[in-house]
Amino acid sequence: MASLSLEIITPERLLLKAEVSSVKAPGSIGYLGVLPGHAPLITPLKAGVVTYKDGGSEKKVAVSGGFLEAGATRVIILADTAEKAEEIDVERARKALERAENRLSERAPDLDVARAEAALKRAEARLKAAGAKH
Amino acid sequence: MPNMRDLKRRIRSVQNTQHITRAMKMVAAAKLRRAQSQVTAARPYAAKLQEVMQRLIVAVDPESQPLAASREVKKVGYVVITGDRGLAGGYNANIIRLVEEKLRSEDRPSGLVCVGRKGREYFKRRQVEMVKTFSDIGDIPEYVQARELARQLIDLFLQGTFDEVNLAYTRFRSAISQEPQIDQLLPIKSSGESDESGEYIYEPSPAEVLQSLLPRYCEIRVYQALLEAKASEHGARMTAMDNATKNAAEMIDKFTLSFNRARQAAITREISEIVAGADALK
Numbered sequence: 001m002a003s004l005s006l007e008i009i010t011p012e013r014l015l016l017k018a019e020v021s022s023v024k025a026p027g028s029i030g031y032l033g034v035l036p037g038h039a040p041l042i043t044p045l046k047a048g049v050v051t052y053k054d055g056g057s058e059k060k061v062a063v064s065g066g067f068l069e070a071g072a073t074r075v076i077i078l079a080d081t082a083e084k085a086e087e088i089d090v091e092r093a094r095k096a097l098e099r100a101e102n103r104l105s106e107r108a109p110d111l112d113v114a115r116a117e118a119a120l121k122r123a124e125a126r127l128k129a130a131g132a133k134h
Numbered sequence: 135m136p137n138m139r140d141l142k143r144r145i146r147s148v149q150n151t152q153h154i155t156r157a158m159k160m161v162a163a164a165k166l167r168r169a170q171s172q173v174t175a176a177r178p179y180a181a182k183l184q185e186v187m188q189r190l191i192v193a194v195d196p197e198s199q200p201l202a203a204s205r206e207v208k209k210v211g212y213v214v215i216t217g218d219r220g221l222a223g224g225y226n227a228n229i230i231r232l233v234e235e236k237l238r239s240e241d242r243p244s245g246l247v248c249v250g251r252k253g254r255e256y257f258k259r260r261q262v263e264m265v266k267t268f269s270d271i272g273d274i275p276e277y278v279q280a281r282e283l284a285r286q287l288i289d290l291f292l293q294g295t296f297d298e299v300n301l302a303y304t305r306f307r308s309a310i311s312q313e314p315q316i317d318q319l320l321p322i323k324s325s326g327e328s329d330e331s332g333e334y335i336y337e338p339s340p341a342e343v344l345q346s347l348l349p350r351y352c353e354i355r356v357y358q359a360l361l362e363a364k365a366s367e368h369g370a371r372m373t374a375m376d377n378a379t380k381n382a383a384e385m386i387d388k389f390t391l392s393f394n395r396a397r398q399a400a401i402t403r404e405i406s407e408i409v410a411g412a413d414a415l416k
Contacts, residue, residue: 009179011277011357012172028346029338042186043337044346067347069186078182080350081277 002036005074006052008061008082015082016061023075024051025068026125034070041070047121049129050077060085062129064122081122088130097123138400141393145386152382158221159375165273166309166368172274173306173361180354187351193340200292201348202322210244211265211296212236213287213319215303215363216253218269223374225304225367226252229314233302236316237262245296249283249360265295275364280357288352291320303359304366310373312366319355322348 006023008016023034026048034041047064066079100120103111196202214233216226230253237244245263248254254267266286271279290296299320305313336343 009182011176011179011280011354013175014178027337028342040334041337042190042334042343044343066350067183067186067343069182076182078179078186078350080281 002073004034004036006077007074008050008063008077008079010066010079010082015079015084018052018054020052020054020075022053023070025077026050026063027068032068034068034075037072038070038075040072041068043068045077045079047118047125049125050082060129060131062088062122062126064118064125083126083129085129085131088126090127090130093123093126093130097127138393138396141389141396145389145393148382148385148389152379152386155375155378155382159372159379162368162372162375166365166372168274169361169365169368170306173358173365176354176358176361180358183347183351183354187344187347189334190336190340190344190347193336194344196322198341199322199344199348201288201320201352204321205297207242207297209296209298210240210242211247211287211290211299212244212316213247213249213283213299213301213303214253214257215301215359216248216250216256217363217367218251218271220252221374222367222371223377225312225370225374226250226256228312229253229302229304229363230256232314232316236302247287247290265290271360271364273364273368275357275360277353277357280360281353283360284349284353284356287319287356288349296320301356301359303363304370306362306365306369309369312370317355317359319352322351 003019003021004023006016006018006020007014021036025032025034026046028044028046031048032043045063045066045068048062050061050063052059052061061082061084063077063079063082066077066082069076069078096119100116100123103116104113104120191202197204212233214229216229220226233246233253245265246257247265248257248267249269249271251269254264254269257264268283287299291299298318300316301319302314302316305315307313
């Protein structure tokens, strides 16, 4: 079966390099799926969960924005930050989520709304990738 | 003839110094290795981003992007990346000298953003406007720090404080050779032509993709500059401490030699005194 070579790269490291059968990623205008033979595409990513199928199992990676470049045989994700599901510190993500929610609900006058929202999205993505409920 | 007790004391003091410089050298070597691996780790991301940007710049007019549009330069900003600590040979002095020369030959008004304590301390005493300062980057810069710095630089550029932003940092060539240099950061210049263009689909549109790409490009450039500067600092410190250790060894040899000579002289003198005394009794 045709496969895709998936690379997830952050500025700090090459997180992942694998042969996969499909990739799902949080594009800036909605989730998109990539299968082998995809037309060349470049799109920004939002904070969210990248899901890929590696053999039979489905694996998840939380990303906090970046880019995706897809081609017929390869997918490259340039992520601002990325963490594999098993690396995620659920407790920390939950706390970050709480903090962001509090900041947004209190609406302090000097609040950087865009930043707090971004933090919220990031924490949500982490929890979702780790498969935790919140 | 030098006093034996003094010589002994000096030997001990130089030995203590040597212990310290040797330890600093090893610490710097370990940190250098980590910094170097960070530099390597950042490369694939930077290369890919650069590639995508090159392709996009062909498809989109760069002048339509605030971060890439060049405008009349009323004020130039220099970001000076130095270390927080000294004892790194000529590392801090070299980059400061380069910036100093650049400022002297610069006929447009200019301002500084100092990263690292050493640069800040130096330029504080000079007649230059310091717009912002950063310190405590640590031994291994993190991407978060680079992002923060890049965002502030972008803000300064977009608000019109600076119409051009340059990065002055030390490029890492090898552990014994580092080269200070100045690169333009903003406005972003597209360099070179892309060989493959037009075959990609950009979602939602090339302009929008470019718009979210340019700030990240700035961030990675700043990140790489910070990493290179840190690797250079550790390299320079390692070399400097290696030299210091060698010099200390040389000094110890010299002092040991004079110490032995003084000891021998004392013995000879004592013998000749005894012999002279014995002779006198004959």
